[in-house]
Amino acid sequence: MERLSLSTTIAASVALAALAVSAAQAAAPEFTLVIKDHKFTPTELAVPAGQKIRLVVENQDPTPEEFESYTLNREKVVAGNGRIVLFVGPLEPGKYEFFGEFNQATARGWLVAR
DSSP states (O other): OHHHHHHHHHHHHHHHHHHHHHHHHHHSOEEEEEEETTEEESSEEEEOTTSOEEEEEEEOSSSOEEEEETTTTEEEEEOTTOEEEEEEOOOOSEEEEEEEGGGTTTOEEEEEEO
């Protein structure tokens, strides 16, 4: 009986932790980048410093693009006409470059944490 009680306690703790993480992510302010004609819009996106953000990247091109940033430590493919969600931060004040791996000449931009 004691073993069942311990298992139940552990399972409940894990479930509560998962809910807390989900709630924290849902509360993060959301910002959107759009890829169209192999370019990011806006090219500079102001975000709050010191706070985790939810970054939505929407690809309006029919071809895939890879969102990549060395300074943000993120890399993820966005399918053609698809979207992805990334959680970034909290960031120190500054400028963080990102680019499209498949179209580096045109798909470039910066998150500016203020």
